[in-house]
Amino acid sequence: MPKPEILDPQGQAVTRALTRIGIDGVADVRQGKHFELEVDDSLDDETLHRIAGDLLANPVIEDWTVRRV
Amino acid sequence: MRIGVITFPGTLDDADAARAARRAGADAVALWHGDHDLRGVDAVVVPGGFSYGDYLRAGAIASQAPIMREVVEAARRGLPVLGICNGFQILCEAGLLPGALVRNAGLHFICRDQTLRVESASTVWTGGFTTGQEIVVPLKSGEGRYVADAATLAELEGEGRVVFRYVGGAPNGATADIAGVASADGRIVGLMPHPEHAIDPLTGPTTDGLGLFTSVLGAVAAA
Numbered sequence: 001m002p003k004p005e006i007l008d009p010q011g012q013a014v015t016r017a018l019t020r021i022g023i024d025g026v027a028d029v030r031q032g033k034h035f036e037l038e039v040d041d042s043l044d045d046e047t048l049h050r051i052a053g054d055l056l057a058n059p060v061i062e063d064w065t066v067r068r069v
Numbered sequence: 070m071r072i073g074v075i076t077f078p079g080t081l082d083d084a085d086a087a088r089a090a091r092r093a094g095a096d097a098v099a100l101w102h103g104d105h106d107l108r109g110v111d112a113v114v115v116p117g118g119f120s121y122g123d124y125l126r127a128g129a130i131a132s133q134a135p136i137m138r139e140v141v142e143a144a145r146r147g148l149p150v151l152g153i154c155n156g157f158q159i160l161c162e163a164g165l166l167p168g169a170l171v172r173n174a175g176l177h178f179i180c181r182d183q184t185l186r187v188e189s190a191s192t193v194w195t196g197g198f199t200t201g202q203e204i205v206v207p208l209k210s211g212e213g214r215y216v217a218d219a220a221t222l223a224e225l226e227g228e229g230r231v232v233f234r235y236v237g238g239a240p241n242g243a244t245a246d247i248a249g250v251a252s253a254d255g256r257i258v259g260l261m262p263h264p265e266h267a268i269d270p271l272t273g274p275t276t277d278g279l280g281l282f283t284s285v286l287g288a289v290a291a292a
Contacts, residue, residue, distance in 0.1 A: 002171075006216060007242065009176050055133070058126055058162065060169040061216060 001032035006061050032062070070095045070289050072282070073110035075140075075156075077102040077131045081118030082153065082265060089265040090114065093282035102134040111289050112149040112193075113140055115156030117209075117263060127170065127212045128158030137163055149193045149285050150257045154210055157249070157259030166250055166259045167225065168217030173210070174242025182274040183208035183262050184236040185248050189229050192255035193288035194281045203236060204277035206267040208248075213261040215243040215250070225250055233260050 002008045011029040018026050035056050039048070048066045057064040072090040074097055076083045087097035098110050102120075107113065120131035131137065137159065144150045144165055152160035160166045173179060184205050187198040198204070217225070222245065225231050233249035241261070249260025264278025 006171065007174060007214075009172055009174055013176060055129070056125070058129070058169055060161070060167075060218070061171055 001030055001063050003061060003063055033057075070112070070286055071098050071108075071110045072096070072285070073098045073100040073107060073113045075100045075102060075113065075115050075136055077118070077120035077134060079119045079122055080116055080155070082116040082263065083118075085263075086114045086116040086153065086265040089268045089279065089282050092268050093279055093286055095282065095286055100136055102131065102136050105135045105139055107136075107139050107143055107148075110148075112151070112285050113143075114265075115140070115150065115152040115159050116265065117154030117156055120155055120159065123155075123212075126158075126162065128155060128160075128162040131155075131159045132162035132164075141165060144252075144257055147254065147256055149289065151194050151281065151285070152257075152259035153263055153265060154213075154261055157261055158212070160257065160259045165257050166252060167221045168215055168250065170210075170212050170261065171214050171216055172212050173214055173240075175240075178209075178211040179213070179240050180207070180209040181240070182206070183240070183248075185233045185260075185262060186236050187232070188234050189232045189251065189255075191229065192232055192251045192258050193285050194251075194258040195232055195284055196288050197280045197284040204264075204267075204280070205275045206262045206264050206278045207274065208240070208262040210241070210261050213241040213243065214239070215247040215261070217244065228253065230255075232258055233262070 011031040014029040052064045072095040074086045090097040187202045190200045230251045235246045239246040264281045267273035267278035
């Protein structure tokens, strides 16, 4: 997800579009990315965080979370 | 002097960058993204375009390409590197320059001739300009809004590493109107506008962009 201090004009455009389809009450939209990885059970959490921080996200502008499902 | 110009899948401006290097009096050397070989060049230009289709993030995949491993290593030893537009995004993603480039504040792709102020003439790519000089070169990008955290911005401003600023306000919403920045040693420069498109009055708005290429020639010759 873009960090809170990073202006997200795409999210703002989505917010405006929501009012156009008649939905009120959505104060803000932030747009991010979602990746689904199929990994070996041997991959530890540290490696998953390295994947997220070194490639999938840019830590300069984005925060991320890793979730096993 | 030999200036290398990298071509990635999706690069658009390698031909113009090579032409600018030749116009400045250098030999232009084609470098291929998949090679681990800088072919003995004295400087490298990472040109604009949409490397790898801007997949993941603009510049993210290219920053991991084999040739970029060589560029990062050589740059840390002082090889002059210039990143233009997508090349600037690639240098930021590779960690050679601080900050990041994100979607233009107005969401529109911007294509126009843009006035810039040269804020630092003490990099190897701007030594031929004078500080405060205004130049006009094309700007053409959709993700050109420069951002960095407050500490990074203070460091850049404090060390005189903001190299180019948009005159009349940043059309893309870039922080502090920043159009281009340099590394601490002044040998790596990245900017969103395109100096390589402004080297010939027949094909560009001015010949102002040629100054970056002649500057690096002078810097390398003097070394």
